[in-house]
Amino acid sequence: MSDDVDLPAIATDFRVALGQLIRRLRQQSHTSDLTRSQTNVLGRLEREGPATANELARAEGMRPQSMAAIVGALLEAGLVSGTRDPRDGRKTILDLSQQARDEFRAGRLAREDWLAGQMAAVLTDGEIAHLASATDLLRRLAES
Template sequence: MNEQPPTTDAAALASDLRVVLGRLVRRLREQTEGSDLTRSQSSVLARLEREGAATATALARAEGVRPQSMAKIVAVLEEAGLISGSPDPRDGRKNVLSLTETAREQFRSGRLAKEDWLTRAIAAGLSPEETDRLAQCTELLERLTRTP
């Protein structure tokens, strides 16, 4: 089988994608109300939402921080009412942390605001043909996320 050489330079495309996706992420972040949380605090909340309840030790390991640093992050998030702890059913000496309903609602409302803005931007800025092309690109980007 005679394969055609790629017509697009992969390195240039990678650079362009990084820049454009960075801008898109920033625009999406602008759609939610401001937050006083640090990146580390936000990362812990996102991990708990994605992966479910965890101990502070497991969170520290997953986030690549010292247990003492995680203890400070946890204290701030508990004080803000975004996470709560309960005894580990397997080992009562440990505390399992999970998102509160307040945090879950913030995730839901933030996602809705972002999706609403993106829906309006697509409808206002793209033709039906371009919307179809974007859908195809989304499938390709999803495949890239699974590439080792």
């Protein structure tokens, strides 16, 4: 890498721009009163599939008692359902309800529609091609 590249400055600018874009995307489909922790748990269940409350607590880096409160609120809101673990009847396996799946799908479509519209309105065809190439780089960074 060239000595005249200011990697820390690029990293800072990138982080700030990405944070702004994420906030804008969240604004496009934010229709509920869920807390960030509740939203994180729902997202994890959507991405990784069913899990017990203890598994969710470990994955989210929180105490099981805190996760129990989050899960209770999500159960009450009808966004998750629980079934007995066939291997250990003392455990409950949590999964997204159909209502939550529908809300995730609608929110995702709203965010994607907004982003595609903004890309078409703000960027040139060449810039959109650059963004498409950069998407692979972003994915590599995220997966590293």
